[in-house]
Amino acid sequence: MNGLPSVPAAKSKPLSGLGLHWKEWRKHKYYFVLLLPGLLYFALFHYWPMAGITIAFKDFRLLDGISGSPWVGLKWFRILFEAPDFWTALQNTIIISFYKLIINFPAPILLALLLNEVYNSTFKRIVQTIVYFPHFLSWVILGGILFSLFSSDSGLISFLGMKTSPLMDPGSFRSFLVLSEMWKEMGWGTIIYLAAISGINPELYEAARIDGASRLHLVRHITLPCIASTIVILLILRTGQILHVGFEQIFILYNPLVFEVSDVLDTYVYRLGLTMGRYSFATAAGLFQSFVGLLLLLVTNWVARRMGERGIW
Template sequence: MALPSTARTSTLSFLSMYWRKAWKPFASHKYYFVLLLPGILYFLLIHYWPMAGIVIAFKDFRLIDGVMGSPWAGLKWFQLLFDSPDFWVALRNTIILSVYKLVFNFPAPIILALLLNEVYHVGFKRVIQTVVYFPHFLSWVILGGVLYSLFSSKSGLLEMFGLQTSPLMDPGSFRGLLVLSELWKEVGWGTIIYMAAISGINMELYDAAKIDGANRFQLVRHITLPSIAGTIVILLILKTGHILNVGFDQIYNLYNPLVYEVADVLDTYVYRVGITMGRYPFATAAGLFQSVVGLILIVLTNRLAKKFGEQGIW
């Protein structure tokens, strides 16, 4: 039954008023939204649009049939994934490496930022910052070549110290090399975030503490660390969410068959078994497993952070 003319007019008037009210913030800040547009498009096209491809994990995907034309396979690929002994080896290696990097590499930028904050000579401070930031801008292809040259059994540091076995070929030392090489590459970049957080601390807090007789260690303990605790917690939550992603580029450029037993992680396992062999549903199932575990860990760590009185991500 059609609405009376007065009811239609009232509805159109309400919708028009609602539209003007909803559009007003966009109209008054339109240039800010224009600046946001490239970032929004990036996330939509690169991160969200490909998520539709997770349906491949539940199909017997064939290129000739396409995604929609391929038959459904249910949980077949997940069963094959969990029944594979190599998958559990890769999962174990991933968790071990993630824990090592979390324990040793996560606190390093915090400590470096605190140390740089104590340096008063501006020139020396800038030199140190440049030196520690620079490796972040080099790819793992370049750094991998540097490490192979340094730890070659026929040249480099090994020859200088008379060592015969390269840590790149030794399963016992390869994990340590991965942790230290990532620390070398990323510690400076992480320091930038904490230095920015420290620069926002009210200097009057330090002045008041000095009047009360606080020394440098007490200033750091009672003012600096509590002031940047929110930043530390947020980065820890994000780091925990990526616990099953330990860096494909790094490991792929450094590992070899001699260290597969300790270095083959989920990312390299998926690439070697799923991508190079054309088992795309298998690779998608493994990737979906990583994403689900990461999401669960982010939610749990965010709740844990709130229980300890921190703000969290949401």
């Protein structure tokens, strides 16, 4: 217009590199602020203490400190693998953890599927409150309750005519550990599965009902396949903790009568490290636990990816 040549508008260059990251940070800066306490927690209580792993390769002396203690290489690992008590504790750990994985891992899934089929919201909330409540009690409190209920002298089992408490019977103590943990944690574990179920498209259920599918068919062909990725991820994480079976529970419930079937690596490390003062030996045992857990985590994640599921990474 007016005889002047038109000037094309300047195109803005797309952001890349640091400029793009800075823009994203400014856009989501409040989310990063909310994330900061969690990052600080892991940095202070999970990553910073990892410097103490070097104790496993040193002849640690409390007065000399970590840096002043002499290096001894793999000495403590050789002593660890030659100790008969270590293999007993490892065997108990694997057996108890295997029982908990087979029995306790599917329990929250089954409970979530059952709660999802309840249409009465009031009844559903009551049941959820009842099954969630034990999670918020410490094992110290629950241990006192269990000792009172299963005491052979004045507990509930005395009224049933049972003369031997499962807390004092080596043959049933492991089963008691598994079932008591299920009672405590099963309800809390359903939260993740119920959240995954709530994200399923309702149109899938409506189409299946039109085709004549029963409730069992809906669960089998819609609900379970849709939450399969959540189940796999939690299974991978659980497998990484295969050598950690719950120190608090066993430490509260076990006693000399069942020591041979209940002494696990967690209590073994505690007994050697804190009560006997063999810090380097206990650190070597704890490092062995972490190494095996990491190895199983990597293998399980690889198997899940090979089977077509989405792993942790």
